Amino acid sequence: MTEHVRVAIIGGGIVGCSVLYRLAERGWTDTLLLERRELTSGSTWHAAGNVTYFGHYPGLTRLYVDSIRIYLKAERETGRSVGFHPAGSLRLATTREELDAYRRLAPMYDDLGIEYRVVDPAVMAELHPLLATAGLFGAAHTPTDGHVDASGATHALAGAARARGARIKRRCPAERLRRVAGAWEITTPEGAVRAEHLVLACSFWTRELARQLDLDLPLYALEHHEVITGSIPELRALDFEVPTVRDPYAPSNVRQEGGGFLCGVYEAHPRFWAVEGIPPDFGEDLLPPDLERLEPHLLRVIERLPAFGEAGVKAVNNGPICYAPDGCPLLGPVEGHEGLWLAAGFAVGIGTGGGSGEFLAHWMVEGEPAHDLPMVHPSRFSNGLTRERCLTLIRETYARGYALPEASGIG
Numbered sequence: 001m002t003e004h005v006r007v008a009i010i011g012g013g014i015v016g017c018s019v020l021y022r023l024a025e026r027g028w029t030d031t032l033l034l035e036r037r038e039l040t041s042g043s044t045w046h047a048a049g050n051v052t053y054f055g056h057y058p059g060l061t062r063l064y065v066d067s068i069r070i071y072l073k074a075e076r077e078t079g080r081s082v083g084f085h086p087a088g089s090l091r092l093a094t095t096r097e098e099l100d101a102y103r104r105l106a107p108m109y110d111d112l113g114i115e116y117r118v119v120d121p122a123v124m125a126e127l128h129p130l131l132a133t134a135g136l137f138g139a140a141h142t143p144t145d146g147h148v149d150a151s152g153a154t155h156a157l158a159g160a161a162r163a164r165g166a167r168i169k170r171r172c173p174a175e176r177l178r179r180v181a182g183a184w185e186i187t188t189p190e191g192a193v194r195a196e197h198l199v200l201a202c203s204f205w206t207r208e209l210a211r212q213l214d215l216d217l218p219l220y221a222l223e224h225h226e227v228i229t230g231s232i233p234e235l236r237a238l239d240f241e242v243p244t245v246r247d248p249y250a251p252s253n254v255r256q257e258g259g260g261f262l263c264g265v266y267e268a269h270p271r272f273w274a275v276e277g278i279p280p281d282f283g284e285d286l287l288p289p290d291l292e293r294l295e296p297h298l299l300r301v302i303e304r305l306p307a308f309g310e311a312g313v314k315a316v317n318n319g320p321i322c323y324a325p326d327g328c329p330l331l332g333p334v335e336g337h338e339g340l341w342l343a344a345g346f347a348v349g350i351g352t353g354g355g356s357g358e359f360l361a362h363w364m365v366e367g368e369p370a371h372d373l374p375m376v377h378p379s380r381f382s383n384g385l386t387r388e389r390c391l392t393l394i395r396e397t398y399a400r401g402y403a404l405p406e407a408s409g410i411g
């Protein structure tokens with residue numbers, strides 16, 4: 001039996017569920033999302049959930065701002081908590097150049113209508129009493145961003161889509177893709193699906209799947225660590241949650257997690273994972289952690305947050321994270337393949353997933369994007385890159401962390 005739908009989406013992470021929801025809100029409910037295992041079972045379930053409004057590009061910042069708006073809307077519609085903590089963020093200025101660049105961004109935030117200010121070390125110490133501010137020039141403060149529960153947000157998006165009539169099939173992998181009679185045919189163990197539009201939203205699996213359509217997408221997975229500390233008495237004693245600190249010097253992001261800290265680290269010499277192919281039995285798995293590799297970065301984190309060094313490590317998660325060479329996703333139509341869309345390669349898919357679903361759904365339904373965003377257009381890599389060149393660029397983008405200019409979109 002072959003099933004016919006208007007849109008098939010492959011991948012039930014935060015991005016696929018967001019596209020499904022935003023299409024449904026526009027009345028496109030003849031849709032089916034296929035997920036090989038369970039919703040969130042790729043990178044989404046173990047993500048820290050950080051969403052920052054800081055960035056140098058208004059189009060990308062809109063994706064972050066729209067994400068929070070859409071997660072909260074899905075929460076209201078379903079009653080399912082997305083766990084938003086509006087703790088705000090501090091992007092540290094470790095040089096005079098960074099401070100000047102942060103100051104130059106103020107008019108962009110005025111235009112976007114987002115609260116933004118550059119603060120001096122005295123104000124930083126008030127906002128974050130555990131931060132050692134010596135040697136810092138100041139920080140960009142975005143008081144209304146924060147972090148969400150990535151799984152909660154995904155299930156809220158999925159629930160809100162379902163409530164409008166969209167369908168989701170779990171434990172149903174897309175095995176084969178081909179173009180048949182003016183439609184996209186997806187073969188699954190439960191039969192074939194033919195769709196007018198096909199959205200590939202399956203992160204680092206997308207490269208393998210797209211190969212069946214003779215597409216060579218520059219998407220690979222890196223190992224990415226997060227370190228969770230034990231409880232910190234000074235933090236617990238505060239009657240507010242401290243803002244997330246993003247430090248170009250480590251580079252790292254550190255937010256409050258209960259009574260302790262959760263730190264994401266961008267290694268100088270990151271390791272790729274599964275370059276030759278994703279293991280077919282890869283499930284809700286983490287990779288072996290390697291604290292030794294992180295040590296030089298963590299020592300820098302401790303310079304900024306001495307309490308981090310005293311708290312003891314409670315857990316270390318190492319998970320695969322998908323990267324394109326410039327750190328931005330592939331989001332939009334595939335030229336020369338009518339009805340084929342990409343929503344893959346998200347390094348900050350929690351920060352931008354909601355807004356990206358909105359961006360793509362608008363494009364699919366209206367035939368053009370709501371705003372110009374060439375930084376994410378899939379055709380920017382259409383000239384092809386050798387694998388070695390692609391891996392080198394990804395490595396450099398990741399290791400650059402929060403350095404200026406922030407072309408990577410890392411959040």
Ligand SMILES: Cc1cc2nc3c(=O)[nH]c(=O)nc-3n(C[C@H](O)[C@H](O)[C@H](O)COP(=O)(O)OP(=O)(O)OC[C@H]3O[C@@H](n4cnc5c(N)ncnc54)[C@H](O)[C@@H]3O)c2cc1C
Nearest residue numbers: 011013015036042043044048049050174319348349350351
């Ligand atoms: C340790 C760590 C911390 C992170 N912290 C943050 C953070 O704080 N903020 C942030 O923005 N981002 C963070 N990220 C990145 C974030 O996790 C990803 O950007 C995001 O989860 C990507 O979502 P996705 O929907 O694109 O992909 P995924 O969540 O990986 O979903 C893809 C889905 O596709 C499914 N799939 C694959 N192949 C098929 C197939 N053939 N048929 C059907 N289904 C298929 C998979 O099972 C999977 O469920 C972090 C990542 C790591 C590793």
